[in-house]
Amino acid sequence: MNYQHVEPTAYTVTVVVGAYNASATLDRALRSALGQTHQRVEVVVVDDASTDGTLAVAQQHALRDPRVRVIARPQNSGGVGAPRNNGIEAASGQFVMFLDADDELPHKACEVLLASALTTGADITAGRALRVNLAKDEITVWQPQLYGTDRTVAGGLRAMPELFDDPIAAAKLYRLDFLLNNGIRFPESVYFEDTYFSTVAGYCARSITLLAAPVYRWIWERETDAPSITNRRGELRSIRDRVLVHQWADAFLAQNGAHELMAHKAAKFLSHDLRLYTPELRTGDDGYRQGFVQFVAPYLRSFTPEAYDLCGPLERVRAFGLMHGRVDVALSVSDYTQRRSVLSSDLVERDEKVYWSGSLLGRPHAERFLDVTDLDLAGQTLSDARLFNQATRAEIRDGELHVTGYIRNQFGRIGPKDKLELTAVLRRRSPKTDHTFAVSGVEVDDEYIRYHTTVDLDETVGESGSGATWNLFVQIRHAGQRATTTVCVRGVDVGQERYRGDGETYEIYETVSGNLALRPETSEQQAGLDPRGTPWLWWADSRAPEPAAPPERYALSLVVHCHNDEYNLYEFLNSLAAQADFTRTQVILVDDGSGDSTPAGSPPSRPTTRTSQSSHRCPWACASPSTTGCST
Known part of the structure; x- marks a missing residue:
C-alpha cells in the first residue's frame, strides 16, 4: 500500500494493551495512550482474566472515551501472546503497536512513528525504548547501538542480523495488513513470546525503519509483589x-x-x-x-x-x-x-x-x-594478576572477625615450599586508613593458597567513631612482588553477623562485587533478619477486645485469601483486632494451597492458639470468637 502524500490524520493507530492483574498501573498506561498528539488512536485492552480490579479500570476508561474497547478473556492464557493476538484480530486501525499495562507511551510516540511509516512505507517502524528504573531513578536507552540515527533497512532482518539484539515487540509500529497477510502472531501460553514474533516479523519485512526518537517508556520495578516476566528468572x-x-x-x-x-x-x-x-x-x-x-x-x-x-x-x-x-x-x-x-x-x-x-x-x-x-592471562606478573580470594567462613566473635578462605594459585605460580607472606588489611574507606593483621594456617598446593586470619575489631572499628565503612583485603608477597586480593563472600551466610561497639552496631555485608565489607547497621539489614521484613506495627500498643459471644448477624464479612503467608498473618490479624468494630466482623481465612505453615500452625516466634470456630489451627492469637477460622 502506498501511503505517500496522504495526511497522517487519515490513519488510525491501534494500541493493543494486554493486561493481567495490573489495576495499579493500567490507568497510567491508558492515559499515556489516549493522550497522544495523534488523535486517531484506538486502544484495545485485553484483560487476561484478572483477579483484581484491572477489568474495572479498563471498563471505566471505555465509558469515558469511545476510543477504548475492552476484551475480557474468560480464562487466563498463561502469557502475553494470546491477549496480543486477540488485539491484532480486533484491531480496526491501519497500524498496530503494543503497550504493556505497566509501561507508558511518550506524548508524541504515535505521531512520530506514523509520520515515518507513511513516508518510508516500511512494514515495521521502530524507535527508542527508554528503560526507566524507578528504584534507582535512572533512565537508559534500550539497545542504543541500533537507534543512534534515523535509517531504513531494506530487507529487514535478512540484511541486518544485528536486529536480533532488539527482540521486544514494544516501541514499534506495525502495518496491520503486513501482520495479517503473513500470518504473523505471537506464540501463546509461554513467556518471551516477543522473540518468536520479532524473528518472523523481521524476516518477512520488506523494510524496517529505525528512529532515534524515544517512543516507549519501559518501566522497570525489580521489587514488586507480582514480578514481571523479566524479573522471574529464578523460576x-x-x-x-x-x-x-x-x-x-x-x-x-x-x-x-x-x-x-x-x-x-x-x-x-x-x-x-x-x-x-x-x-x-x-x-x-x-x-x-x-x-x-x-x-x-x-x-x-x-x-x-x-x-x-x-x-x-x-x-x-x-x-x-x-x-x-x-x-x-x-x-x-x-x-x-x-x-x-x-x-x-x-x-x-x-x-x-x-x-x-x-x-x-x-x-x-x-x-x-x-x-x-x-x-593474555598467562603473561601477567603476580602484581598484575587478579587473584580470586574466596572466604569459606566469616564470623564475628568477642570483638574479633574470623575469616577462613582460599586464594586461587593460578598456573601454580607459588610452590609449596616457596617463601610466602600473607597479610590481612582492614581498610577504612574515608579517611583512608589501613590496619594490618597476621595471617595464619597458610597451606599452599598447585591450586590453592589456604589461610585463616583474625581481625581485632575492638581496636579498629570500635575506636574509629561513627559512620565508617571498612573493606577487608589479603595481600600476598612472593619473589619480590605483591598482589592484593579482595575477599569474596558469595555463598557465605554473613547476614546476621554483627559487631557491637560503643554506641554503634556494625554489620558484615556483601558489596556489589560480592566482597566482604563492614558498615553501620542499616534498616534494610534489620528488616532482612525477618524473611518477610518488619511491618509497621501501629496496633502493637492497642488493647485487644474482650472475648464476646458471636452476634446473631455480623455487620461485615471479610474474606482473606492466604497463600504462604505465615509471616504476614500475625501482624495482619492483630491489626484487624485493633479496629473499633472488630467484634461485629466475621473473618474468613481461605487457604489457597500454601506450602508453609499458614493453614496448620503459627509463624516462628509467634504465640499459637486455636480459633474458636474452626477445626484448623490458625497462626493468630484470637481475641474474639468472631473469627470463623480457615476454609480450604
Missing part, C-alpha cells in the same frame, strides 16, 4: 520457555533456509540471554541449577560451529561449562567480567596456549571451547 519456567521460543524461531528460519541468520541468533543467545541468569545460577539451589542445565545444555549442543565463531572466548567457555553441567565454570566467567577481571577458574597453560578450565580439558572439543589465549 525454571523462565529458562524453559526462553529456550522453547528460541527453538521455534530456529525452526522458522530453518524452514526458510536462513541458516546464517540462525547462527547470528544463537550468538545473541550465548552473549545475552545466558548471561542474564547469572544471579539466579549463583544463588539457586542444586535443584534449580540441575533444572537449568537440563533445559539449556541440549540447546547449546545444537548450535553450529559458525554460531560459536561469532562469539567471544568467554561466551564459548560459559556455554561449554553448562553443556557439561559445570555451573561453577559458567559462573567463573561472570567473576572475571563483573569483578574487575578476577580469575576464579582453574586456568591451565599447555603448548603455549591458555585454557580456562583444566578440569574440563579432557572433554571432546574442549580445547576449541576453552582456549582463552587471546585474553
